[in-house]
Structure formats: C-alpha cells, structure tokens
Amino acid sequence: MNAESGAGTYSVLIQFHGDLPFFFPRSAREQPLRRTLSEKTSIKDVVEACGVPHTEVDLLLCDGEPVGFAHQLKQDATIQAYPVGCAPDLYASERLQLRRVTGFVADGHLGKLVRDLRLLGLDVAYASTVADEELIAVSLAQKRALITLDRRLLMHSAVQHGYSPRSQVSEEQTVEVLRRFDVRDLLNRYSRCLRCNAPLATVQKSAVMDQLEPLTRIYYHEFRKCDGCGAVYWPGSHFAKLQARIDRIKAAAG
Numbered sequence: 001m002n003a004e005s006g007a008g009t010y011s012v013l014i015q016f017h018g019d020l021p022f023f024f025p026r027s028a029r030e031q032p033l034r035r036t037l038s039e040k041t042s043i044k045d046v047v048e049a050c051g052v053p054h055t056e057v058d059l060l061l062c063d064g065e066p067v068g069f070a071h072q073l074k075q076d077a078t079i080q081a082y083p084v085g086c087a088p089d090l091y092a093s094e095r096l097q098l099r100r101v102t103g104f105v106a107d108g109h110l111g112k113l114v115r116d117l118r119l120l121g122l123d124v125a126y127a128s129t130v131a132d133e134e135l136i137a138v139s140l141a142q143k144r145a146l147i148t149l150d151r152r153l154l155m156h157s158a159v160q161h162g163y164s165p166r167s168q169v170s171e172e173q174t175v176e177v178l179r180r181f182d183v184r185d186l187l188n189r190y191s192r193c194l195r196c197n198a199p200l201a202t203v204q205k206s207a208v209m210d211q212l213e214p215l216t217r218i219y220y221h222e223f224r225k226c227d228g229c230g231a232v233y234w235p236g237s238h239f240a241k242l243q244a245r246i247d248r249i250k251a252a253a254g
Helices: 043-049 111-119 132-141 170-180 205-211 214-219 239-253
Strands: 010-016 033-037 059-062 065-067 077-082 103-106 123-126 145-147 200-203 223-226
Touching (some): 010 043, 043 059, 043 077, 103 111, 103 132, 111 123, 111 170, 111 239, 200 205, 205 223
Parallel strands (some): 010 077, 103 123
Antiparallel strands (some): 059 065
16 A cells, blocks of 8 residues: 555565564564554664664665665565675675774773774774764764664764674674674784774883883883873783784684
8 A cells, every 4th residue: 555645554574684683672583574654754764663773784675676775665565674794695786884994983881892993903982981972973073883782873864884783792792893894804913002092103112111110121121102192011911811812803703
C-alpha cells in the first residue's frame, strides 16, 4: 500500500547482515524485522529506529537495488543492510562508509582502548571528560572517526564516520578498530605519547637527565620525549608486558 499522501499504512521488512544484530536487544534478535509506517520516511530513520547507527551500515539494498541513507520509503519494501566488510563483492561501488580512516576521537569511557591505539602509534584525540557536542565537533573539524559505546551518539546526523566496539575488553576493542578502519599497515609502536597523543622523538639521555629518578639514570639509556607535553619514556620494567600486549593485538588483527 502507498502512504505518500496519507493513504494508509505500509510495511517494511528489514534484514540485517553480519554483526549488525549486535545492536538489537538479546530478546529481539529474530529476523527479518518488520516495521509498519504511515508516512514517507527516510531509510536512515527506519534503520536507526531498529537500533543500528548509520555509521555501522555500509550497504543498503531496497527491493534489491542499492540506495543511500536519504532514500525515501513510501510503500511496501524489503531492505537488506550490510556492515563494513560484509559481502565485499556485492555492489562494491555503492558502499556508504569509508573503509579507511586514520584519525580517531574517543569518548571518555574508552581510556584503555585509547592507550592501546596510541601505543601502536595511531592518532587518537581523547579527554576523560568531554561533552557529546565537542566529540562531534572534533570528529567533523579534524575528519576523525568517532569511537564510542553510545550508539545514540553515532546516530547524530552530523556524525559521518564512527564505530561502536562490540567487545567490553580493551584489547579486543583495539583489534576491532584496526580491522574496521584498515590501519594495520600504519602501526608504529612507541611513536606517540600515551598522555597527550603528540609524537615522540628519540633524545639523548643527557637532554632528559633532570627528569629522571636516580635509579632510572643508572640503569636505562634509551629515551624518547613527547613533543607536546614533554613526558619522557624509556623501556622500563613494564616493557616486556607492553611488547607482549602489542604482539597479541597485531596477531589477532592479522
């Protein structure tokens, strides 16, 4: 039935592929989903009404044809929604998301994930306390992908690129981000400050001597200093654990 002029209701049947059902309540993951509408509605609004942010959907088929998020539904339709990385040979030229983004901004609940990404040399803007509006503004102004556990934030119309980690474990979240944004070839461990995100530069021990504890002066000889906040780094007693963590992440990310 056509509802373009208020002539009645119409029905939309939606199938979510890959891991997109992650966003459904566990008690409501039976597919396909059916939605009854009474007015012309964008396909973006219908998808997000099901709980799936537009940033997570890479391909939309309406009655078998690829469409964009602005596509208007006004009569009975069948929709297929695919995440990034799913069915890569299907309408490859009609994808809705950038496969590769190299800069990120993360919300205040993802401090451990941020540490891992910076440890691997990736550019991640972060503050432990920050308003949603500022996260969106930074994402837009600096062309960063927004990483957040708040799916409603990713549904904001101004957000262009983003991701919601599926895991609650930071190491697994890191692997997810590396895969989703195709940045595994950019990893450069120990090249970025864990505190402020600025690049690290190798320095002579004599240049940072006044910042070192007495035992550090005796036992360590390789140092890096942050170009931003001035923090000094060296391969201390925790170094082996960091190396093992990085190796696990890189192996899992492929």
